[in-house]
Structures are given as C-alpha cells and as structure tokens.
Amino acid sequence: NAGVTQTPKFRVLKTGQSMTLLCAQDMNHEYMYWYRQDPGMGLRLIHYSVGEGTTAKGEVPDGYNVSRLKKQNFLLGLESAAPSQTSVYFCASSYSDFLAGGPGNEQFFGPGTRLTVL
Amino acid sequence: GNSVTQMEGPVTLSEEAFLTINCTYTATGYPSLFWYVQYPGEGLQLLLKATKADDKGSNKGFEATYRKETTSFHLEKGSVQVSDSAVYFCALIRAGGTSYGKLTFGQGTILTVHP
Numbered sequence: 001n002a003g004v005t006q007t008p009k010f011r012v013l014k015t016g017q018s019m020t021l022l023c024a025q026d027m028n029h030e031y032m033y034w035y036r037q038d039p040g041m042g043l044r045l046i047h048y049s050v051g052e053g054t055t056a057k058g059e060v061p062d063g064y065n066v067s068r069l070k071k072q073n074f075l076l077g078l079e080s081a082a083p084s085q086t087s088v089y090f091c092a093s094s095y096s097d098f099l100a101g102g103p104g105n106e107q108f109f110g111p112g113t114r115l116t117v118l
Numbered sequence: 119g120n121s122v123t124q125m126e127g128p129v130t131l132s133e134e135a136f137l138t139i140n141c142t143y144t145a146t147g148y149p150s151l152f153w154y155v156q157y158p159g160e161g162l163q164l165l166l167k168a169t170k171a172d173d174k175g176s177n178k179g180f181e182a183t184y185r186k187e188t189t190s191f192h193l194e195k196g197s198v199q200v201s202d203s204a205v206y207f208c209a210l211i212r213a214g215g216t217s218y219g220k221l222t223f224g225q226g227t228i229l230t231v232h233p
Contacts, residue, residue: 004161033221042122042207042223043162090161107221109154109161 001026004110006091012116013081021076021113023091031094032074033058033107034066036087043090049074081117089113120145122208124224131198131231139193139227141182141208149210151175151184151191156205156226165193165206198231205229 007022023032030051035043045058049068063085065077074093078085092107125140143149150169154162166175171186180195191208208224 040225042225044223045221092162106164106167107162109163111159111161 006110010114017081018079023074025093029093033092034076035090083117086117120222122224124208124227128228134197137195137198141191152209154207200231203231
C-alpha cells in the first residue's frame with residue numbers, strides 16, 4: 001500500500017496563477033484533510049471532508065477550494081495564488097469515528113507539497 | 119477554544135541524553151492527546167497517544183502521560199539517539215462529538231541529537 005500520496009512535491013507559482021494539489025489514499029478512509037504548515041505555527045486545517053461528495057471549512061479556508069469527487073482523492077485548489085499562500089501543504093486521512101471505535105483515531109499524513117508563490 | 123502550547127525549541131542534545139519536551143493544553147472536557155513526529159523531508163507520523171486521564175502512551179522508547187490536573191502531556195525519552203532528530207508536535211482532539219477536522223496542533227519543537 002502506498003498510504004497517502006501527494007502531487008506535486010514542489011511548485012513555484014507567480015502571483016495570480018492557479019493550481020491544483022492532488023491527494024490520494026489507498027486505505028479506504030472516510031475522512032480526508034488539507035493542512036498548511038508554516039514556521040512556528042504548527043499545522044493549521046484548511047478544509048476537510050467526511051466522505052465522498054462532502055467538504056467543509058477548517059481553520060484557514062480563505063483563498064482555497066476543495067473537491068472530493070472520489071473517496072480516494074481530495075483536491076486542493078488555489079484560484080489566484082498570493083505570496084501569503086507560500087507554505088508546505090499536507091494532506092491526511094483517517095478512518096471514521098465509528099470504525100475507529102470513537103474519537104482519537106490516527107491521521108495518516110502524506111509527504112507534503114512545498115509551494116512558493118512569487 | 120482548544121489550544122496546545124509546546125516548549126520553545128530548538129532542543130539540542132548529545133546522544134544518550136534524557137529528553138523532555140513539555141506540552142500543555144487548553145480544552146473543555148477530556149480531549150484525546152497525541153504526539154506526532156516529522157522526520158526531515160517527510161510527513162507527520164503518529165508517535166503515541168492517550169485518550170483518557172492517567173493513560174500513558176508509549177512507542178519507540180518515548181512516553182507521555184495524560185495529566186488532567188496539570189493539563190499536560192509531556193514527552194520523555196530516557197536515552198535519545200541521533201535518529202530521533204526530528205520535529206515533534208503535540209496535538210489534541212476535542213472531547214465529545216466526532217473527531218474529524220478537530221485535530222489542534224502545537225507549534226512544534228525541533229530536536230537535534232549530536233553523536
């Protein structure tokens with residue numbers, strides 16, 4: 001099993017350009033998440049999904065959109081990139097609370113995408 | 119709201135030294151607590167967790183005890199190795215309800231272990 005994979009690993013954009021980050025998981029997880037990691041701030045949740053066809057806003061959703069058309073994929077889009085979106089982006093997935101026996105189930109993380117917006 | 123505070127780093131130790139990374143939290147009720155580790159160039163991996171007061175999580179020689187009275191979940195290891203060099207994140211999931219989207223992270227502590 002590949003676990004959680006992310007594409008691309010690195011990207012440089014100019015201000016105003018758009019791009020889509022792809023996350024894929026092969027563990028049949030219900031929940032998927034997108035985080036951004038900035039120095040001294042830990043990870044902050046951008047958007048998440050509790051199942052195919054559903055999405056919800058996290059802590060810092062502005063400037064991003066997401067889609068979960070297939071259970072195994074979770075896409076993060078930047079319609080008009082800004083320098084403030086320079087960051088490392090991590091995707092994660094987890095089992096539903098029901099299957100995990102309640103809250104506290106582990107989130108499995110991808111290797112990250114390093115994005116620079118000039 | 120929920121929050122997690124970790125000791126400021128970076129932390130630099132010699133091999134075989136004792137490690138403590140402090141973590142305190144603010145949350146209502148009884149959250150589940152986690153330590154995640156991020157090795158250079160990789161994503162986060164769960165190191166250990168505890169889901170109720172006085173539980174001790176342990177893995178790879180690391181331990182942390184859920185202390186409700188001090189709202190703490192300090193990470194300890196008796197003898198660190200060079201391979202333990204990484205960034206360590208304390209995190210929590212709020213008590214009650216569902217866990218999706220509710221993982222709150224501390225700012226991370228960089229650990230460097232020298233031979």
